[in-house]
Amino acid sequence: MTTLKAFKYRLYPTKQQQVLLNKTFGCVRVVWNHNVEVFNQYDKNIAEQQNPLTSTQLRQKFEWMNEVSAAALQQKEMDFKAFKKNYFSKTRKKKIGRPSFKNRDSRQSYRLPNQKFTLNQNSIRLEKIGKVKLVRDRAVPDCCKFMSVTVSKNSCHQFFASVLVELEITQKPKTGQKIGLDIGLKTFLTGNDGFIIENPKFFRESQAKLKLAQRLFSRKVKGSVRRKKAKLKVARIHNDIANQRKTFIQQITSQLIDSYDFIAIEDLNVAGMVKNRKLAKSISDAAFSEFYATLSYKAAWYGKEVVKVDRWFASSKTCSCCGWKNENLTLSDRVFNCSICGLSKNRDLNASENILKEALRVSSAIRTPSECQTEIA
Ligand SMILES: [Zn+2]
Structure with a gap:
């Protein structure tokens, strides 16, 4: 190709x-x-x-x-x-x-x-x-x-x-591995097999620098040389942030493409989430949309598969073992406990397991019924 x-x-x-x-x-x-x-x-x-x-x-x-x-x-x-x-x-x-x-x-x-x-x-x-x-x-x-x-x-x-x-482009060697990824605000990615990528701290640090530089810029007299310099400084910080984000995304997407043949992710409505102002900063930090785009094109290049799961699919509320739904699960519940089969699992791990299962179902790949495991989070 x-x-x-x-x-x-x-x-x-x-x-x-x-x-x-x-x-x-x-x-x-x-x-x-x-x-x-x-x-x-x-x-x-x-x-x-x-x-x-x-x-x-x-x-x-x-x-x-x-x-x-x-x-x-x-x-x-x-x-x-x-x-x-x-x-x-x-x-x-x-x-x-x-x-x-x-x-x-x-x-x-x-x-x-x-x-x-x-x-x-x-x-x-x-x-x-x-x-x-x-x-x-x-x-x-x-x-x-x-x-x-x-x-x-x-x-x-x-x-x-x-x-x-x-x-x-030469395709990457097949590993036979599949992964379901839960995308979050606390942890950037949680894989059902324990693969974890923390949310990068650098963006928040750069954000603080940016805020300061913008404040200094706004205080400078219009048309002055100092204002021009301050403007350049703001532009430089923006530039640094974009570069940091790019490097971060390039690294994790390469790691995923090298390790897995089948990657299941939630199709989050990023635009909808950004509207929620409280979440906005962390979301732009994490740059989900850039992550999606990069992962998708790399998968296409190297012969791997990325499957997006519908964003209305209740990945967090469903038991990954028996399928029971806990409608009362709140954002603060970090562990999923099942009243039917007794599964007790870390919330994000349970969600990523569901995402993988759902992606395998929709992509009509072979689903192994014996994947039901009880784990203690
Ligand atoms: Zn269950």
Whole structure:
């Protein structure tokens, strides 16, 4: 199976290269905004419609645009055409808004096709920019096909190159193991076999730092240099949090995919839970939706199965041994006690056992009736 995978690297451009990169972001924005402008002027009552200038025509009109890569401008032009096609598509399922203008506060990026860049060991050669220093902390696999590179700048003024490659994925060896996972606020994941991932503390710590930085920022005089600096600090903390979360999720999903062939999880309505403000912080901490997305794509890549169990399925209230339902179970009950078969089990373990059983049932996999065990929590 082939798939597209992006490898993102931090870039360390020289001052001169930074100027050129910023110019490229600006010119790409001009192409996009010109297309948006013409798009917005469309009037069905006028027979003769104005067509947007092509990127080549724009370069003829504005000489300063020749300083940057023509390919980058063409790519942006293609992006707008793709947007337009999607906008007018009759089969489109999701609603999309009208195109919006981009300014300096928007995401700064541009893309180059594969003929316009070369990735080396410690650098990347970009058309019109030259050799830019890069830290290659992840290796691109051999014999993959380079598709494109997206050069970007974040709000902390850091530059990145995200190299998109097409590669062959080899499936991970089968382990024959199955797991049911209960997702919680106290413990991030509880597996029915005792697999446990605690909720990460770092997010809460970063949250405190963020709160302080935001307060300092709001006190600074508008338009001052200090305010600008404080704003950058806030952006840096946001950036750190996102990176920490990403690393955490990458680690646990890899661990799960390596160890299990069949992973059953509860399909929590994250959006619904976030509305509950008390829970909101812990939930965003844990970043459930990112976890789901990462786990699902990795499973698809490596030939493993992830089955989501309906969120209305009463995983906590049901006895994992005999199926009796304890309707009176409250959030503070940490142990599930069954009045019928006498099962006494840790609440999360009981729930994860149920999730696994339910997932096996819905996926019509073979269900072993002898899985009924009595354990003391
Ligand atoms: Zn029971």
